[in-house]
Amino acid sequence: MEQKISNEEYNEYVEQVTPTYNTWKNCFHAFWIGGLLCVIGEIIFYFFKNYMGMPEDDAASYESILLILLSVLLTGFNAYGHIARLGGAGALVPITGFANSVAAPAIEYQKEGQVFGIGVKIFTIAGPVILYGIFTSWVLGLIYYFGGQFGWW
Numbered sequence: 001m002e003q004k005i006s007n008e009e010y011n012e013y014v015e016q017v018t019p020t021y022n023t024w025k026n027c028f029h030a031f032w033i034g035g036l037l038c039v040i041g042e043i044i045f046y047f048f049k050n051y052m053g054m055p056e057d058d059a060a061s062y063e064s065i066l067l068i069l070l071s072v073l074l075t076g077f078n079a080y081g082h083i084a085r086l087g088g089a090g091a092l093v094p095i096t097g098f099a100n101s102v103a104a105p106a107i108e109y110q111k112e113g114q115v116f117g118i119g120v121k122i123f124t125i126a127g128p129v130i131l132y133g134i135f136t137s138w139v140l141g142l143i144y145y146f147g148g149q150f151g152w153w
Contacts, residue, residue, distance in 0.1 A: 033087030
């Protein structure tokens with residue numbers, strides 16, 4: 001027996017089950033969490049540059065490495081997911097979010113083995129970012145090269 005519902009009933013049902021979001025609240029959380037990650041990065045950079053006496057390029061490299069390490073450790077202890085849920089893009093866009101997107105599938109699928117678990121699933125989230133980032137860089141490099149050849153700049 002097939003039951004038919006009216007458009008009004010369906011729209012009411014959709015309205016009930018659709019989650020609601022407070023955009024201003026989400027933007028606020030993304031802003032302060034992203035800002036906090038940047039402040040932590042600046043503190044690390046300042047430490048390496050001023051206390052360890054490193055040149056700026058080396059200090060920036062060590063800063064990135066340490067932020068990635070901290071992100072992976074927080075992912076392993078199941079804490080970065082909570083930070084990302086609260087901070088949204090503020091936690092997912094920086095390099096820490098990229099490290100989390102690589103580490104999380106590796107941790108989740110490690111029980112399936114090195115090849116069919118970690119090897120297959122490690123880039124499920126980060127893979128498209130890497131692929132299209134490299135492809136876009138290649139296309140822009142060609143445009144830049146041919147633009148220079150034709151005297152466009």
